[in-house]
Amino acid sequence: MKRIKVGMLVFPGFQLLDIAGPRDAFAEVKILSKGECEYEMLTVGTTRGAVQSSSGLSTMPDRTIFDVCPEFDTIIVPGGLGIFDAFDDPALSGWLRTQHRQCRRVSAICNGLFALGAAGLLDNKVVTTHWMDVPRLAATFPKAKIEPDHIFVQDGNIYTTAGVTAGIDLSLAMIEDDFGRQMALDVAKYLIVYLRRAGGQSQFSPLLETQASPGSQMIALQQFMLDNLHVDHTVASLAERVHMSARNLSRLFAKECRITPMTFLANARIDAARRFLEATDLSLRDIAQRCGFEDTDGFRRTFHRRLQINPADYRDRFRSKKPLAEKKKSGAPRAESRVSATVSNSAMRDPR
Template sequence: MKRIKVGMLVFPGFQLLDIAGPKDAFAEVKVLSRGECEYEMMMVGTTRGTVQSSSGLTTVPDRTIFDPCSEFDTIIVPGGLGIFDAFDDPALSDWLRAQHRQCRHVSAICNGLFALGSAGLLDNKLVTTHWMDVPRLASTFPKARIELDHIFVRDGSIYTTAGVTAGIDLSLAMIEDDFGRQMALDVAKYLIVYLRRAGGQSQFSPLLETQASPGSQTVELQQFMLDNLHVGHTVTSLAERVHMSARNLSRIFAKDCGITPMTFLANARIDAARRYLEATELPLREIARRCGFDDTDGFRRTFLRRLQINPVEYRDRFRSKPVREKADVK
């Protein structure tokens, strides 16, 4: 039997699914291999006694970071709101550094990577995390190289993932590394999930996080663009509308929003297209026209480049029921 030992860290306020998802995926390996392969999993607490998750359910760790543990092949650190109370604990950082020296893999799900960062394990590493935690990660650990739109990232022995359910994507990647593609595919089929999800986090996170503050010089211009996505705007035409030079508009817009006017417009067009795909049966050419794309092919290419999934696949995956607007254009 091939056996791989996995240590799963738990701390007060950990995200239960970050542990339960990988734990169930790993457990299926033994079932599907008829006992020929196995992950031996051990829960390791940061405190003694029971540990309560963010959902209120509790677990009893097999060990704590203060107890002797058998050598692990892999460590998994979950995320959860509790990480911000736990991640800079010197005892935890010492334990993670020791595990990193001897383990083949050290991984973090969602914002669990803050604990790896505090232990100095993210310096010059390519990483990802939940899109909402990216700004805090960048300011707390500036030496980390952040991939904004990945479900999971591997850099050497360090694995990091986006939020919550991405822990299942991580576990499937590990199963493929450890026991081969067919085993990972069999586990994915059993769990009824994708072996590899198409696209990145921007499928699930809002693209428009750069709305100007009320009363700013650019908020009215933003609203104008949102109301007229179909128009062929340029920096010059937008600048003329607010009686500025193109250079001055770009400077003020970037100061207020962190991006250029044309980047905001491109984001707004993609965001509007997503809403049409999710909520209507409009044909792609009509969505392209309403959102300001030159033609359907250009719309498809831009959508695929930005979200790593084509519009038809996106509609199939995310369309709401019942459809609220039907096409009047054939």
């Protein structure tokens, strides 16, 4: 039997799902392998006695950071509001540094990586966390290289994830590394989740933070681009539409939307392509044409460069079971064509 020891840290106010999700995923390996493979999981508390999670449920740790622990292969640090009271505890930092020297993998879910940062484990490391905690993370650990829009990131033996349910994505990635893709697929099927979202998949639509103010010329221009993604736009053609110079348009658009018009257009095309892949059976050629890509090969290259996954694999992982019938002949799906709405539910990629 191949057995892998996993230590799961718990502290007052930890997020229960950050531990329960990976624990359930790991537990299925023994069942599905009929006992040939197993994760041996122990909880390790930062305090003695029962530890209450942020939801109010409590757990009694198997060990504490003050006890002798077995030699773990993998450490998982959950997130939760309690991390901000616990992360800079010198005893915890010392324990994590020791585990980092001894373990094959040290991982943090959501804002659990603040504990890794306090232990000095994030310096010059590429990491991610829940998008709401990115500003605080950058201010607290300026040496960390933050990817704010990723589901999970691996840099050496340090693994970090976005919020809550991203811990299941991470655990499935670890199962695939440890026991192969088929085992990860079997576990995912049993849990009724995706095999795993690509680590580079966006936590949310790239249009969320670049919406212009309601009623402005720029939001009208954004809407025009969204409704006409298939058109070969240029800064000059867009400027002509709003009756201003290309230079003035670029200045105003960047001031109000914090990106250039062409970057917004590129983001919108990728976002629409994702929606088509998730919700329709359109061919890659048709999607490329509707979203304004020069050809199918160019679409594949751009999509892979942005999301670290090719369009066909993205569709396999994220497509709805019953793709929507396509009635509109051009442009993006209607649910995605209104910038004035915050973002439709399907546009949101739950960071948790």
